[in-house]
Amino acid sequence: MWAGAIASVLLIGVLLRNGSTLTRPAPPTAPTNNPAETQNQANVITPTLLDSTSQTPIQVEANSPFSPAVAALSGQEYEVAKQQLDRLPADQQKGDTYQKLLEQVNLGLLAQARTMINRVREESSQNQASDFVEGIKKARQIRPNQPYFAEAQQDIDRWSRVILDMAQGRAGRNNSDTSVRAKAENFYGAIGSARLIPTDRPDLYNQAQQAIATWSQNILTLALNTAAEGNLDEAIATAELVPPNTPVYPDAQEAIAGWRNQNLPIPQPETPAETTSQSPDSQPSSEIFPLEPEPEPPATEESEPVPLGEPQ
Numbered sequence: 001m002w003a004g005a006i007a008s009v010l011l012i013g014v015l016l017r018n019g020s021t022l023t024r025p026a027p028p029t030a031p032t033n034n035p036a037e038t039q040n041q042a043n044v045i046t047p048t049l050l051d052s053t054s055q056t057p058i059q060v061e062a063n064s065p066f067s068p069a070v071a072a073l074s075g076q077e078y079e080v081a082k083q084q085l086d087r088l089p090a091d092q093q094k095g096d097t098y099q100k101l102l103e104q105v106n107l108g109l110l111a112q113a114r115t116m117i118n119r120v121r122e123e124s125s126q127n128q129a130s131d132f133v134e135g136i137k138k139a140r141q142i143r144p145n146q147p148y149f150a151e152a153q154q155d156i157d158r159w160s161r162v163i164l165d166m167a168q169g170r171a172g173r174n175n176s177d178t179s180v181r182a183k184a185e186n187f188y189g190a191i192g193s194a195r196l197i198p199t200d201r202p203d204l205y206n207q208a209q210q211a212i213a214t215w216s217q218n219i220l221t222l223a224l225n226t227a228a229e230g231n232l233d234e235a236i237a238t239a240e241l242v243p244p245n246t247p248v249y250p251d252a253q254e255a256i257a258g259w260r261n262q263n264l265p266i267p268q269p270e271t272p273a274e275t276t277s278q279s280p281d282s283q284p285s286s287e288i289f290p291l292e293p294e295p296e297p298p299a300t301e302e303s304e305p306v307p308l309g310e311p312q
Contacts, residue, residue: 058100073101078108078112081108082106085101107147109139110139110142113136113155116135117131117132157201160198163197164194164207170193180225180234183218184223188219190211191243192243194211194212213246216242219241227255235255239256
């Protein structure tokens, strides 16, 4: 009963918010620790899908400079069509035909971006954030003073906000019930998502940078606590998750170097080779120390007795 009531409330909220999606940005959503709730947030603030296939086809002559764009447009290759229009000389980027083509191409780009955001996504927050980034890239191809530019900017604002929400949700995902390694990996994944916030959304970007500094410090704190418990290998593995270009990255590298030095094996003195005692009369084995024959004394000629002289 309660589940049905909650679902009804959520459905009404979706309808109310989507009714004005093309006229004003949706308010920021609160961070969530539940990936399923994050998915619901994304659906709530995603604008209504656009139908780009019901547009009246534009007919041009075969040798018209607009022919390549028209061909790409008929195949729903909107990015290719946009490139073809951008390559036209400045004096041809005007007139009724050009404006109609530009409107249909930009409508197709925005429709593709919104469809990409609404497609079924995996549960991984990083993958979802990447989908939003791809949608933002498509919407950015609609430039100022072009049809659907305002709608594209509203979508970019919404999707940038969702990326930050996803990062915050990842950082707080079940951290009270998981291991040190799992906590560190959650902060690491949150940092990866927060780094996808566009720099031209300064408020959201600054929030993301502050969060990145906090989460990288959290990873290092987990590593330091683990080292204090004597588990240096786990501390090193945890500290290695502190990403480069974060405020505490140098501290993490210094800590890792110190822990690795502590983990070095202590050199042991060499043990002298064992020798067996031998009695004075014993001789070494000839197999190990071959005996050399003793040299014979040099041969000498026997001297004849010297005769005594005759007495004088």
